[in-house]
Amino acid sequence: MTARIAIVTTVDLAVPDADEELLLPHLPEAELVAWDNPEVDWASYEVAILRSTWNYTERLPEFLEWASRISGVTRLVNPLETVVWNTDKRYLDDLAARGLPVVPTTFVEPGETADAALLTGSVVVKPSVGAGSAGAALFHDDEAAAAAHLASLHADGRVAMIQPYLSQVDEVGETALIYLGGKFSHAARKAAILSRGMSLVHGAVRGREDRAV
Ligand SMILES: Nc1ncnc2c1ncn2[C@@H]1O[C@H](COP(=O)(O)OP(=O)(O)OP(=O)(O)O)[C@@H](O)[C@H]1O
Ligand SMILES: [Mg+2]
Structure with a gap:
C-alpha cells in the first residue's frame, strides 16, 4: 500500500525519535519523510504531519519556504499560518496582547543593546527561534556573562530574548x-x-x- 500520511522528520536527526518508533507501528498508512530531502514528491501524500523537523531552528527561512510550497500540494498539519507564527517566540507578545499571562520578555534584535538592569539577577538569555533549549542559558548576578551570551546570539544573526528566571x-x-x-x-x-x-x-x-x- 502506498503511504498516505507523511510523518515529517529531517535527514539530519542526531538520534532516532523515540515517539516515532512508538507511533509508526500503529499507523500502517504512514511513513517517515524528511522535509529536507529534495527527492520527495509531497503531492503523493494526502497529509503531512510535522513531527521531528528539529533543524528548522537553524534554517528557518528555508523551512518556511518548504512549508509554504508543500501547502499547495498536500494538507500540512499544523497549517502554514500557525507554523509561521509558532516558530518564533515573538508570539509571546501576541499572547500578552490578548491578555494571557506570559513570562515578562524583552526581545533584542542584532544591533540593539539591552538595558543593563534586564541582565542583572537571575536571568535567562535565549534565541527567539530555538528548540530543545539550544542556545538557552541561565545567569545568576553575572551581567557581563549574560551580555556576552546576548552578543554571541547576535553574532549568529539571531534575535535574542531576556527573561527573569522562573524559580x-x-x-x-x-x-x-x-x-x-x-x-x-x-x-x-x-x-x-x-x-x-x-x-x-x-x-x-x-x-x-x-x-x-
Ligand atoms: N524564564 C525561564 N525560567 C526558567 N526556566 C526557563 C526559562 N526559560 C527557559 N527555561 C528552561 O529552558 C528550557 C528551554 O526553554 P524554552 O522552552 O523557552 O525553549 P525551547 O524548549 O528551546 O523552545 P520551545 O519550547 O519553543 O520548543 C525550558 O524548558 C525551561 O526548563
Ligand atoms: Mg520549551
Missing part, C-alpha cells in the same frame, strides 16, 4: 498542556533544565527524565 520551574517543573481537536487531552511535566546544566539533543532528553502527569 517555579525548579520547584514544580514546567507543564505542557496537550489539546487535541481543541479539547484538553493530557499534560506532561518537564523537569528543570537550565539550573541543572542539562540540554536536549534534537528532542531527545539528555540527562533528565520527562514524566507524564
